[in-house]
Amino acid sequence: MSTVDTDDCVDVQVTDCDRETADTVFRALRRAFPRGTEEVEGTGAGSGASRGNGRVVWSLVVNTGSGDPDAIGPPEDSSGLGETVEAVLYGTVPPVRRVRKALETAFATEERGTVPGEHEVEVRLRLSGRATPD
Incomplete structure (x- = not known):
């Protein structure tokens, strides 16, 4: 982390x-926070770092100081995600809530756990594409 x-x-x-x-x-x-996303060197967006268990972790730092999580809507394609993924959000509580809200607006989400800290919180979400109407 x-x-x-x-x-x-x-x-x-x-x-x-x-x-x-x-x-x-x-x-x-990036649509929700257009001026507030930054790649993390070595594990930034578009690159992955392999953990000891063989899983690849894709990482992005989102600055929630600008943007609007309500304004993004669902992704451009009809399903959003082709597969179910795990997302871990880590930071202080208000910014984590804003990022979570943006993800809930864009995707179907299921909470998989929350770990409170002294000043930060970690939230685990399962993200999947929304069902498309027939």
């Missing part, structure tokens, strides 16, 4: 997916 630089930043890690699926998640966050 990396440490974010400011109180407005949230570290977002996506696993259990390929690069294209991670990019779909990160594009949704």
